[in-house]
Amino acid sequence: MNRRAVITGLGVISPVGIGIEENWKHLLEGTSGIERFSRLNAEHLPVVLGAEVKNFNPKQFITDKRALRLSFLNVHLALAAAKLAVDDAQIPLDRIDSTRFGAIIGSGGAGFDDGPDLEDLKEPILRSWDEEKKKFDSSKFGAQGVPVAYPLYMLKCLPNTAFYYISLFYNIQGENDNIISSYTGGSQAIGDAFRSIRRGDADILIAGGYDSLITPNTIFSLHALKMLSSQQDPACAPRPFDSLRDGMIAGEGEGFVIMEELAHAQKRGAHLYAEISGYGNASSAYHVYNPSPTGDGIRRAVLRALQDAACAAESIDWVNADGIATQESDRAEAHALTSVFGEYLPRIPVSATKSMTGHLGAASGSVEAIYSILALQNGILPPTINYEHPDPGCALDLVIQTPREKKINTALTINQGIGGQCTALILNVV
């Protein structure tokens, strides 16, 4: 008999709100989190719209001065969302076996502009320049650069900074991983946590992802790849699955769940939000940022998740799509869904919450898993906003403009990222 994994706590921070109540309320209202950039000067950027987290005060969530000082906004948001999840699950930290408490976290790479002061590197790099060879000399950097570099610079830039503080704050001593992949880190973290519980390697874990795409270098790079929307009006973008879509909106967010082995959760009387019953993961092995046009990676990820959950395709009641709002990606996803669900597809409603949150990078998978859990709990499917012009290449039963009341038992949430990584998670009512 498989050990079963249930979700007992949710922590989410996104452009549509802080915490599950605010997020869910705004999703159901169809309130978009997209605005003109406020932290960055849009006049210096090739695009003007972004999805920033608003009204966030890190000191409301983090008391550790060192954590505040030696990390940056992106990590502060992650620590805050992790706290929301731990508090929501009411984990009795002094009574659980900390060696069976794990953390699997998908971290985003961006956000350095906010904290580690790049100006601190100016002098060390200048001292490391070999004028004769016209190149950076790493030996010179070691000998002459490091002595004048801010000594804690490296600590600020570690890819697992959030993991460290989360493990420290909650005394997490068990199974762990820190996943770095483009946009599937959060869903991979949840999938791996699920496998960890099934295998018997942990009884309780925190799992999820955090990221910010709101940095000038990320925005210029995504723009150069023609992946970002050039819309000027925040009420018009992004437009997942709409034939007039013109790209994604760079966003930021954090989503963490507390996952427990069913008996462990029941024994302590935890609130059971949902069960995770299947995880599938596959790679397109196609193009660095364009998905395979057939959606082959997604198709195989979904098939694996269905097999993992021992779930028939027709049992899926709702799909929370990746829906990033580029033509290539939306069509690949629709193609994959058609090939998996065939005749059943017209009966399966599909939502793309990125229409309201923008693209949350590595946090997308975990934030969207949380939205799926809330849909299962509440029997309401959040809408896809900005959808007006059907695309024949994406023949889906989209939940558009307003939420749809529908009691569902099983939800599928899909994510894919640059580099061709694809994930599918299947969640059920308990």
Next chain:
Amino acid sequence: MMDEKEIFEKVKKSIVDALGSDEKDVRPEALLFDDLGAESLDLLDIIFRLEKAFTIKLPRTSIQKKFLAAEGLTEKDMIVDGALTALGAEKLREKMPEVDRERIHEGFHVDDIPLLFTVQTFVTMVKWALAEKEMAGA
């Protein structure tokens, strides 16, 4: 040469920036570790900030040895197996008059010297470094 008050204000700012402490807590007698909640990596941060603020050089990883340098004496006279000799303890008391004499004794571990550091200790350290700089310049 800067006066002591000026030095103290700049030292205070470096400590506040490094530790995120409240300015009012950064008093001359405040102990860096016990009162201001610092840990060893913060020491690196503070020293780096002091070097920048005063354009001076301080030893980053062995700052405690700075307090045991005395003319005509070698490290062996002061330290045996990482602990202070009686002479080492005496010299350290002279160098750190701001510290309770009882706390510095024979056998005190050299690596624990930073635990004795107060805000005033950094003011003293900066004064030495500024004097050395002036000497070198002259």
